[in-house]
Amino acid sequence: MEDTIVAMATAMGEASIHILRLSGPEAGKIIENCFKPQNKERWLLRENFTLNLGVFIDEGRVLDEVLVGRMLAPSSYTGEDVFEVNCHGGPFVAQRILQACLRHGAYLAEPGEFSKRAFLNCKLDLVQAEAVIDLIGSRTETAANLALTQLSGGLSETIINLREEVLGILAFIEASIDFPEDDVESLDRETLDSRINMVLVHTKNLLAGSKTGKILRDGLLTVIVGRPNVGKSSLLNALLDEERAIVTDIPGTTRDEIRETVSVGGILLRLVDTAGICESKDLVERLGIERTWNALKTAELILLVVQANTPLTEDEYHILDIYAEKVVVIFNKIDLLKDEHLVVVSEMGQWIPFSVLQHRGFEELELEIKRRVYQGEAALSSNPLLSNVRQISSLEHCYSALRQALESIRQEMPWDILSIDVRQALHYVSEITGHNVQESLLEDIFSRFCIGK
Ligand SMILES: Nc1nc2c(ncn2[C@@H]2O[C@H](COP(=O)(O)OP(=O)(O)OP(=O)(O)O)[C@@H](O)[C@H]2O)c(=O)[nH]1
Ligand SMILES: [Mg+2]
Numbered sequence: 001m002e003d004t005i006v007a008m009a010t011a012m013g014e015a016s017i018h019i020l021r022l023s024g025p026e027a028g029k030i031i032e033n034c035f036k037p038q039n040k041e042r043w044l045l046r047e048n049f050t051l052n053l054g055v056f057i058d059e060g061r062v063l064d065e066v067l068v069g070r071m072l073a074p075s076s077y078t079g080e081d082v083f084e085v086n087c088h089g090g091p092f093v094a095q096r097i098l099q100a101c102l103r104h105g106a107y108l109a110e111p112g113e114f115s116k117r118a119f120l121n122c123k124l125d126l127v128q129a130e131a132v133i134d135l136i137g138s139r140t141e142t143a144a145n146l147a148l149t150q151l152s153g154g155l156s157e158t159i160i161n162l163r164e165e166v167l168g169i170l171a172f173i174e175a176s177i178d179f180p181e182d183d184v185e186s187l188d189r190e191t192l193d194s195r196i197n198m199v200l201v202h203t204k205n206l207l208a209g210s211k212t213g214k215i216l217r218d219g220l221l222t223v224i225v226g227r228p229n230v231g232k233s234s235l236l237n238a239l240l241d242e243e244r245a246i247v248t249d250i251p252g253t254t255r256d257e258i259r260e261t262v263s264v265g266g267i268l269l270r271l272v273d274t275a276g277i278c279e280s281k282d283l284v285e286r287l288g289i290e291r292t293w294n295a296l297k298t299a300e301l302i303l304l305v306v307q308a309n310t311p312l313t314e315d316e317y318h319i320l321d322i323y324a325e326k327v328v329v330i331f332n333k334i335d336l337l338k339d340e341h342l343v344v345v346s347e348m349g350q351w352i353p354f355s356v357l358q359h360r361g362f363e364e365l366e367l368e369i370k371r372r373v374y375q376g377e378a379a380l381s382s383n384p385l386l387s388n389v390r391q392i393s394s395l396e397h398c399y400s401a402l403r404q405a406l407e408s409i410r411q412e413m414p415w416d417i418l419s420i421d422v423r424q425a426l427h428y429v430s431e432i433t434g435h436n437v438q439e440s441l442l443e444d445i446f447s448r449f450c451i452g453k
Pocket of ligand 1 (some may be wrong): 226227230231232233234235246247249250251253255274275276277332333335336354355
C-alpha cells in the first residue's frame with residue numbers, strides 16, 4: 001500500500017479529455033515535480049478538492065495544458081492523497097503524461113487497485129465495492145439504480161445488522177459455556193431458539209429478494225421459441241425496434257440463434273431468437289432446431305409464440321408441459337381471428353393475445369414480465385436488494401449454518417457444538433461485507449474491475 005499508483009481513468013482512444021489518476025503517499029511529490037500551475041499562490045494554499053489550471057512538464061518540456069484535481073487523504077476515494085490530471089484527449093498526450101508519472105516513481109495500477117485501496121482504508125466495504133463494478137456495467141436504469149442503492153450503503157447496513165445479531169447470539173452461547181448453571185439452561189435454550197429464528201427470518205427475506213435483485217442486475221435469458229412462421233423473428237425485431245432478424249413468410253427463415261439485449265420495463269432481456277421447431281429433412285435446419293431445444297434448457301424465460309388461428313402442435317404442448325413455470329405464451333396473429341374468437345382468447349388467463357403486426361399485446365407482456373421478476377417485491381422498495389452471486393452464496397451458507405444451529409438446539413446438543421454452527425454463520429455473513437476475507441477472494445473481486453477504478 002505504500003506505493004504510489006497511476007492509471008488512466010478514462011478509456012483509451014480519441015476523446016475530448018482523458019483523466020489520469022494518481023494515488024499514494026508520493027502522489028503530491030510527483031505532481032509538484034511535473035505540474036506548473038498558472039496561479040501559483042492558489043496552488044500553494046494546498047486546498048482540498050480544488051481544480052487547478054497549468055501545464056504538465058517533463059524533462060523541461062511542456063507535455064500538455066492540464067487541469068489538476070487535488071483530493072487529499074483521508075477524504076479521497078482511496079483514502080490516500082489522490083491527484084487527477086485532466087489532459088487533452090489524444091491517446092498520445094495521455095500516454096506521455098502517464099510515462100512521466102512512472103518515471104517520477106509511480107507504479108502502474110493493477111485493475112481495481114484504487115477501489116481495493118479504498119476497501120483496505122475502510123472507505124468502502126465489499127458490498128459497496130462490488131456495487132461500483134455493477135454501476136459501471138449496468139445497462140438498464142433499474143440495474144443502475146440498484147447498484148446506486150447498494151453503493152450508498154443501505155444494503156451494507158442491513159448485512160452489518162444481521163452480523164451484529166449473529167455476534168450477539170455467539171456471545172450469548174459463549175457466556176453460557178463459561179458460566180454454566182443447570183437450572184437456567186432450558187430457559188437459555190428457549191431464548192436462543194427464538195433469537196436464531198428471528199435471524200433466520202431476516203436472512204430468508206433477504207434471500208427471497210435476491211432473486212429479483214439478481215435478475216435486475218444480470219437480466220433474464222429469454223428464449224423466443226415456436227413453430228416456423230409464427231412470428232418469432234417479427235417479435236424480436238419489434239422488441240428491439242429494429243429490423244435485426246430476417247422476416248419472410250417462408251417457414252424456416254431463421255436457422256441459427258440470434259442474440260440481442262433489450263430493456264423491457266427496465267428489465268434487461270437477453271433475447272435469443274431461434275429456428276422454428278418442426279420435423280425437417282434439411283440438415284442445416286435440423287441442426288438449428290437442435291440448438292433451439294438446447295436453448296430452452298438454460299432459458300430463464302421462454303416466450304412460446306403460437307399462431308392464433310391454428311391448433312397447438314405436439315411440440316408446443318410438450319414445451320408447455322415441461323417448462324410450464326418459465327413459459328409465457330404469445331398468442332400471435334390475433335388480427336387473423338374473427339371477433340367472436342377473440343373473446344374466447346381474452347379469457348385464456350396466462351396467454352397473451354398478441355399481434356406483432358398491429359403492435360398489440362406488448363404492454364401486457366411487459367406487465368407479465370414485471371410480475372414474474374418482482375414477485376410481489378415493490379420495485380426497488382426501501383428494502384435493499386441483494387443481487388451479487390458471491391454475496392447471495394455467502395448468505396445462503398450463513399442461512400444453512402443457522403438452520404443447523406437451530407437443529408442442534410432442538411436436539412439438545414452441547415453448547416460448544418452450537419457455538420461451532422453459529423461461528424460458521426458469522427464467518428459467512430462477515431464475508432459479504434468483507435469483515436473477514438482472504439486475500440485470494442479480494443484479488444478475485446478487484447481483478448474484475450477495470451484499470452483506473
Ligand atoms: N397477420 C400477421 N402476420 C404476422 C404477424 N407477425 C408476423 N407475421 C408474419 O408472419 C410471417 C413469418 O414471420 P417471422 O417473424 O419470420 O416468423 P418466424 O417465427 O421467425 O419464422 P421462422 O424463422 O421461419 O421460424 C411473416 O410474413 C410476418 O410478416 C402478426 O401479428 N399478424
Ligand atoms: Mg425467424
